[in-house]
Amino acid sequence: MCGFVAIMNSTTLGYDSSMMNGLQILPSYGDYFQLTTATTSLNVAIVFVGAVIATSFAGELSNRWGRRWGLVISSLIAIAGSVLQAAAVHEAMFCIGRLLIGISITVGSVAAPAYLAEIAHPANREMLVGLWGSAYYVGSIMAAAITFGSQYIDSTWAWRLPSLLQLTPSVLSIVPLAFMPESPRWLIYQDRHEEARAMIVKYHGGGDVDAPIVALEYEEICQAIAYEKETRKIEFKALLATRPNRWRFGVVAATAIFGQLSGNNIITYYLGDTLTTAGITEVQTQLGINIGINGFSLIVAVLGSVFCYRLGRHPSFLIATGVMALILIIYTILTKLYSGSDNTSASDASVFLIFFFFGAYSFVWTPLSALYPVEVLPYSLRAHGLAAYSCIVYLSAFFNVYIIPFAMSIT
Incomplete structure (x- = not known):
C-alpha cells in the first residue's frame, strides 16, 4: 500500500500531459478560450512555471516535515489546482489552476521517489522507484480515455470534466497517507x-x-x-561543494536535460498537431491514438522497470536514445515528403513510428529518469538534489513546450 500510494503521485503529471493533448484536440476548448499560438503555448507551459517555483522549497519541505507530509501537501495543492482549472471562466483563472498543479507536481516528485527509495525493501527498491516513473502513463491513460468520452458532451464540460478529474489520484492518496509510515x-x-x-x-x-x-x-x-x-551541512550549495558532488550533480543535470530534449514533448503535449501534419485530422481518431499510445507506453514502461536494469544504466540510455534519434529522422523525412498528400500508407507509417519512438523512450527513459538521480545522490543531498533535478527538468520542459507551437506554425 505504501508503495502504491507513493507511485500514484506520478500519475498527476501523466494525467496533465495527456489531458492537455486531449483538450487541444477538442474544439470546445479552443473555441472557449479563443486560443492563439501564444496562448496555446502559455496554457500548456504554465504548469512548468509552477513546477520551477516549487523547486525553491520542495527539498526543504521534504527534509523538514518528512517525505510523507510532502506527499500530503502535494495532493492538497493538486486538488485545489484541479478545481480552479475546471471552474475557469477566463484564461487567467485556468492558468492559475495549472500553476498550482505545477507546484504540486514538483513537491510530489521530490518526496515520492525519495520516499520509495527509503521505505522499500532492498530487494524491491529498483523496481518500485522505476514503477513510480512508469505510473506516469496510468495518469495518461486516464486522461486520454476521459477526453475521448467527453468529446461527445455538447458544452464546456467537454473540457471542464477532464480538468476536474485531474484531482482523482490526489483524492485517492489523501486517506491512505494518514496511515502510512514515515521513511526510516x-x-x-x-x-x-x-x-x-x-x-x-x-x-x-x-x-x-x-x-x-x-x-x-x-x-x-x-x-x-x-x-x-x-x-556535511545540507544546503543547495553542498551539491557543488566538492568534486565528487559536482560530478554527481552534473550526471543528474544531464539526465534531466536529455530526458526533456529527446523529442518526446512534441508528441506528449501536441499530439493533435503532430497527427494533423501526418494527414490524420479526425478528432475521434486523434483521441483514439492518444489512448493507444499511452496504453502501449504503460506496458513498455512497466517492462522496462523490470528488465532494463539488466542491460546497465549507460548502455540502456545510449541504445534507447540512438533508436529515438533514428526514428525522428525517418519521421521528419516522411512528413516532409507526404504532408498534405492522400498517401494513407505514409500516415500509417508515421503513426507506427510514433508508437515505436515512445516504446524506446518508455522502456528506458521513463523508469531510469526516476531511479538514476536517486541512485547517484547520497541521502544528505537527496532532497535538495531531487529539487534541483526537478528544476532543471521543468525549465527544459517549459522552454521546449512553449516554443513547439511556434515552430510547428512555421510553414
Whole structure:
C-alpha cells in the first residue's frame, strides 16, 4: 500500500500531459478560450512555471516535515489546482489552476521517489522507484480515455470534466497517507530511532525483531547518516561543494536535460498537431491514438522497470536514445515528403513510428529518469538534489513546450 500510494503521485503529471493533448484536440476548448499560438503555448507551459517555483522549497519541505507530509501537501495543492482549472471562466483563472498543479507536481516528485527509495525493501527498491516513473502513463491513460468520452458532451464540460478529474489520484492518496509510515532514513535523521527501527521490523523484517535484515539495514542507515551529519551541512550549495558532488550533480543535470530534449514533448503535449501534419485530422481518431499510445507506453514502461536494469544504466540510455534519434529522422523525412498528400500508407507509417519512438523512450527513459538521480545522490543531498533535478527538468520542459507551437506554425 505504501508503495502504491507513493507511485500514484506520478500519475498527476501523466494525467496533465495527456489531458492537455486531449483538450487541444477538442474544439470546445479552443473555441472557449479563443486560443492563439501564444496562448496555446502559455496554457500548456504554465504548469512548468509552477513546477520551477516549487523547486525553491520542495527539498526543504521534504527534509523538514518528512517525505510523507510532502506527499500530503502535494495532493492538497493538486486538488485545489484541479478545481480552479475546471471552474475557469477566463484564461487567467485556468492558468492559475495549472500553476498550482505545477507546484504540486514538483513537491510530489521530490518526496515520492525519495520516499520509495527509503521505505522499500532492498530487494524491491529498483523496481518500485522505476514503477513510480512508469505510473506516469496510468495518469495518461486516464486522461486520454476521459477526453475521448467527453468529446461527445455538447458544452464546456467537454473540457471542464477532464480538468476536474485531474484531482482523482490526489483524492485517492489523501486517506491512505494518514496511515502510512514515515521513511526510516528521515526518522533516524531526526533522531527518532525507535520509530525507524519499528518500521523496519514491521515492513522489512516481517514482524521479527531478530530478523537479520533488520539489524543490517538499521545499522547501515545509522552509520551513513551519522557520517553525513558530521561531514556535511545540507544546503543547495553542498551539491557543488566538492568534486565528487559536482560530478554527481552534473550526471543528474544531464539526465534531466536529455530526458526533456529527446523529442518526446512534441508528441506528449501536441499530439493533435503532430497527427494533423501526418494527414490524420479526425478528432475521434486523434483521441483514439492518444489512448493507444499511452496504453502501449504503460506496458513498455512497466517492462522496462523490470528488465532494463539488466542491460546497465549507460548502455540502456545510449541504445534507447540512438533508436529515438533514428526514428525522428525517418519521421521528419516522411512528413516532409507526404504532408498534405492522400498517401494513407505514409500516415500509417508515421503513426507506427510514433508508437515505436515512445516504446524506446518508455522502456528506458521513463523508469531510469526516476531511479538514476536517486541512485547517484547520497541521502544528505537527496532532497535538495531531487529539487534541483526537478528544476532543471521543468525549465527544459517549459522552454521546449512553449516554443513547439511556434515552430510547428512555421510553414
